[in-house]
Amino acid sequence: MGLEVKRSLALSKGTIRSLYKAGISIGFALLLTSVLFLLTGANPFLAFYYIFAGAFGNVSLAAETLVRTTPILLVSLGLAISFRCKVWNIGAEGQLYMGAMLGTITAVALGNTPLTLIISLLVSIAGGLAWASVPAFMRAKLGINEVITTFLMNYVSIYLIQWLLAFPFRSPDTLFPESAQIPPSAVLPVLLPYTRLHLGVIIALFVALPLVHFLMMRTTFGYKLKAVGENPEAAKYGGINVGRTMFLALIISGALAGLAGFVEVSGIQFRMRPSLSPGYGYTGIVVALLGQNNPVGVALASIFLAAIFNGSTTMSRALGQPQGVVDFIQGVLVIFVLASEYILRYLERKGVLKV
Amino acid sequence: MMEVEWALIIGFIAAGIRTSAPLMLASLGETIVERGGILNLGIEGAMLIGAFTGFMGAFLTGNLWVGLLMAILGGILTVLTFGILVVRINLDQVVSGLAINLLAAGLCLYFFRLAFSQGAFPYLSELIGPYPIPLLSQIPVIGEVLFNQTIFVYVGIVSVPITYYLIFKTSYGLKLRSVGEDPLVASYLGIEVSRIRYTALILEGIFVGMAGGLLCLSMFNVFDTRIVAARGFVAVSIVILGRWNPVGAFAGSLLFGFTEALSLWIGTFLIGPASASISQLLSLLPYLVTLIALLIGGRRVRGPAALGSPFSKE
Numbered sequence: 212m213g214l215e216v217k218r219s220l221a222l223s224k225g226t227i228r229s230l231y232k233a234g235i236s237i238g239f240a241l242l243l244t245s246v247l248f249l250l251t252g253a254n255p256f257l258a259f260y261y262i263f264a265g266a267f268g269n270v271s272l273a274a275e276t277l278v279r280t281t282p283i284l285l286v287s288l289g290l291a292i293s294f295r296c297k298v299w300n301i302g303a304e305g306q307l308y309m310g311a312m313l314g315t316i317t318a319v320a321l322g323n324t325p326l327t328l329i330i331s332l333l334v335s336i337a338g339g340l341a342w343a344s345v346p347a348f349m350r351a352k353l354g355i356n357e358v359i360t361t362f363l364m365n366y367v368s369i370y371l372i373q374w375l376l377a378f379p380f381r382s383p384d385t386l387f388p389e390s391a392q393i394p395p396s397a398v399l400p401v402l403l404p405y406t407r408l409h410l411g412v413i414i415a416l417f418v419a420l421p422l423v424h425f426l427m428m429r430t431t432f433g434y435k436l437k438a439v440g441e442n443p444e445a446a447k448y449g450g451i452n453v454g455r456t457m458f459l460a461l462i463i464s465g466a467l468a469g470l471a472g473f474v475e476v477s478g479i480q481f482r483m484r485p486s487l488s489p490g491y492g493y494t495g496i497v498v499a500l501l502g503q504n505n506p507v508g509v510a511l512a513s514i515f516l517a518a519i520f521n522g523s524t525t526m527s528r529a530l531g532q533p534q535g536v537v538d539f540i541q542g543v544l545v546i547f548v549l550a551s552e553y554i555l556r557y558l559e560r561k562g563v564l565k566v
Numbered sequence: 567m568m569e570v571e572w573a574l575i576i577g578f579i580a581a582g583i584r585t586s587a588p589l590m591l592a593s594l595g596e597t598i599v600e601r602g603g604i605l606n607l608g609i610e611g612a613m614l615i616g617a618f619t620g621f622m623g624a625f626l627t628g629n630l631w632v633g634l635l636m637a638i639l640g641g642i643l644t645v646l647t648f649g650i651l652v653v654r655i656n657l658d659q660v661v662s663g664l665a666i667n668l669l670a671a672g673l674c675l676y677f678f679r680l681a682f683s684q685g686a687f688p689y690l691s692e693l694i695g696p697y698p699i700p701l702l703s704q705i706p707v708i709g710e711v712l713f714n715q716t717i718f719v720y721v722g723i724v725s726v727p728i729t730y731y732l733i734f735k736t737s738y739g740l741k742l743r744s745v746g747e748d749p750l751v752a753s754y755l756g757i758e759v760s761r762i763r764y765t766a767l768i769l770e771g772i773f774v775g776m777a778g779g780l781l782c783l784s785m786f787n788v789f790d791t792r793i794v795a796a797r798g799f800v801a802v803s804i805v806i807l808g809r810w811n812p813v814g815a816f817a818g819s820l821l822f823g824f825t826e827a828l829s830l831w832i833g834t835f836l837i838g839p840a841s842a843s844i845s846q847l848l849s850l851l852p853y854l855v856t857l858i859a860l861l862i863g864g865r866r867v868r869g870p871a872a873l874g875s876p877f878s879k880e
Contacts, residue, residue: 299660299661301664349861349864353864353866355861355864355865358607358664358799359806360857360860363799363800363803363853364853364857366853367854370847370849370850370853371847371850373849377846493671496664533680534679535672535676535679538672538675538676539672542669542671542672543672545668545669546666548665549651549658549662553655553657
């Protein structure tokens with residue numbers, strides 16, 4: 212018993228390597244961003260100060276950062292499952308929209324009943340799952356590259372939803388292409404007065420995160436994911452149904468993306484809009500890679516990206532920087548996450564780092 | 567009456583070929599690298615960079631041809647960056663491609679907003695228009711459809727036999743294909759795998775840079791980070807459907823170019839209360855058709871054997 216605890220407290224070599232890699236990625240990305248700030252005439256220290264202050268400067272700002280973390284975390288937890296078995300779901304954006312749309316339709320149709328919230332949440336999970344099951348089927352049964360199909364389906368879903376909101380489900384009471392407002396009973400309650408921090412953050416951090424952690428680390432399915440990801444041929448000879456594992460991984464990630472979508476409607480927007488997500492489906496990819504498909508790592512990476520998301524708005528206003536710094540950081544971050552293994556090995560060879 | 571209908575149909579066919587041009591160029595480029603065993607999903611990002619550098623080049627100098635040159639340079643640079651990731655340091659090709667797409671989106675959004683203040687709406691005052699080929703464009707029907715097009719269409723069509731010849735009839739093509747089938751054996755035979763692959767990537771960069779550039783320089787006169795709209799991924803699908811053959815890629819490009827033109831064309835003919843609704847819904851048609859085509863023609867196809875797998879001699 213005592214031994215067990217000790218072993219789980221001491222960081223394994225793999226964990227230390229992962230931490231180094233995350234550190235290298237973030238370090239290089241911030242360094243490059245600093246260069247960008249210098250080139251555009253902004254003081255990098257001041258810029259990062261404003262980003263930090265804008266994300267955590269007071270209680271309400273910190274609450275907003277957690278609000279931003281919620282959809283990113285839900286999406287990236289799902290992507291971590293899918294990426295663990297090397298199924299590259301880049302359709303989370305579309306799955307998120309489908310979940311949000313179906314959840315909203317359900318909530319509006321049911322009206323104000325005690326079960327509206329829970330049923331709508333379940334429908335959004337089912338919506339994301341169903342949308343992901345198409346590319347999952349194509350991958351598992353027909354061997355069609357899921358990267359292409361999931362991405363193309365983003366376009367189908369977004370155009371479909373724009374149409375649904377412009378015509379059949381257009382709100383009767385506003386001038387915009389958006390849905391009717393969801394009933395009060397479908398709204399996720401606010402946790403902290405005078406902020407937008409809603410129950411969704413509890414769902415993400417204290418329900419989805421432990422569940423995904425358990426699924427990945429403590430079940431045979433989690434083991435299968437890893438086996439398929441590391442060597443599908445060997446997994447097949449070991450008796451694992453590779454196609455089935457890939458199928459499940461992809462639909463579970465779709466389910467979580469769908470949930471993220473309706474949580475965003477139910478906690479923040481209260482209506483379905485074509486502009487619901489500023490690209491959470493893509494941010495989720497960066498987060499899952501930065502967190503190296505480890506649920507805890509993914510949670511930390513979600514908070515980090517959410518902080519940059521919110522903080523860079525404050526920074527842009529203060530320093531006259533253009534909007535879009537967050538996209539720049541996301542872009543360079545993902546390249547350095549990729550290269551970090553190489554950089555780490557290089558540093559080890561040179562004797563700078565020892566793992 | 568008949569004449570009017572003829573003119574409409576000819577106009578539609580010409581439009582279909584015009585909208586096929588970016589797909590032709592991109593899928594020919596992708597065919598080359600995939601024959602060499604590299605799956606470049608960063609093509610979407612490379613097209614975006616091409617569109618951006620093309621737009622900026624044309625906007626800043628006022629010369630569309632400078633824009634085209636910048637687009638090609640942007641395409642080459644992006645594809646080579648991808649090449650460094652997958653050829654030099656042997657990273658996973660799929661993830662590297664995704665990384666390139668995210669990087670491209672981030673760079674373009676940031677630098678576009680850096681260059682133009684919020685609310686500014688920069689546009690090009692002219693586009694690279696059709697260049698009628700003397701005499702040939704006078705031929706009835708065929709002249710209008712084939713010989714009164716932009717240079718991008720001409721380059722796309724002419725590149726089909728050239729690419730075919732390059733892949734199947736030259737010694738470079740033989741090496742390229744053997745690298746794509748089995749890079750280890752190829753390297754034992756004395757073929758420099760990375761040199762072959764870098765050459766293929768540079769060729770792809772030229773094609774893809776043009777494909778991206780033409781979006782800004784010949785189709786739309788503005789830049790937007792959503793301008794590529796999955797055309798890169800459609801091009802990758804076309805390569806699969808065309809069985810890694812330039813002729814197949816050409817046919818596939820026409821199919822999707824015509825679908826895109828059709829979804830716009832139908833919209834212009836609709837009248838009545840439902841017309842706005844239907845024409846908006848038609849926007850998803852090209853993506854849906856690509857998915858259905860993959861469902862029918864993309865199952866268990868066998869591409870170059872080493873496609874997508876990292877290679878190092880150690």
